[in-house]
Amino acid sequence: MERIYTSERLSVRLWRRDDAPAVARHADNRKIWLNLRDAFPFPYALADAQRFIEQALAMKPQSYFCIASPQDEAIGSIGFIRHQDVERFSAEIGYWLSEEYWGRGLTSEALSAVTRYAMETYRLIRIYATPFAHNAASCRVLEKCGYLLEGRLRRAAVKDGKVVDMMMYAFTKED
Template sequence: MYISYDYQRMKMKTNRPVEIRLRRLNERDMKPLQEIADNKKIFDNLPDFFPFPYTLDDAKRFLTLTESEEKTCTFAIEWEGVLVGIISLIPQADIYAKSMKVGYWLGEAYWGKGIATAALRKICAYAWQNFDINRLFSSVIAYNKSSVKVMEKAGFTFEGIGRKAIFKNGQFYDDHYYGLLKDD
């Protein structure tokens, strides 16, 4: 399954257009997923439920999890025909049911190319069209300045800081919160 706005053209510093596609994961993605996810720098920017080292069994478990989604919320990020990362919508419950959290990561070789921003914009459009929600949000570990730029370029607004809210690799870090309303 492909989302209806599969391609987005963005100008990079080279003025070369880049095609980004979001699609469902499939069996062929297991090995490439394992290869790009098995990176300590990626692990350092994500919650601890994202394993390191990242094994083929981890990739298989993740694929099985995405296959069980009632409505597609997790997508492979594809650039130039290659799996380069993952982006997901995480439904919320109870009084937060009109909000969804967005999470994403890219393989290190693909950082700084505008891919994450394009993917984030695309999943936001998908969320507004396919879910009865009013708000998207995410949080970023304070030291992850690149992800802060991605959120801001995609139109998210800085909403606040959870001081020392994250405990990662034996240290406390601030958590920066970003949100985007449907009518922003």
């Protein structure tokens, strides 16, 4: 399973170690960092990309994927983390895409593909995402892909020294 999705515009595939230089180049962007959790560093160096790819490759089963251009260049990432115990059929999903590719519907395409893959492959009943409230583009992507807004988590996080709200979106087996 090298690729879980392919179209004329992108593919979603397993990570490769030689993706690291492209990841470092595309991920080293404050605008991307402002919309992600602090585990995503800024500035983003080659060593950060190498560490991330090694972690993704070590996950069993693999659930973090490369979003690749038609030329097979790594331009983003999408992945989900399955929960345990009573939430073992639920997962949290997250993603980022190079600013160079924003506004083209690529994130929506990748999110739809990975949502479908995760639901079918792991028999999940729920996948959720918690974008920052100020990240209107990500909220639109989730809505476009059938995720429903469940609520606003007030004062839920601190990003770049500011207390921010987060939004709770979910896609369920019944949606």
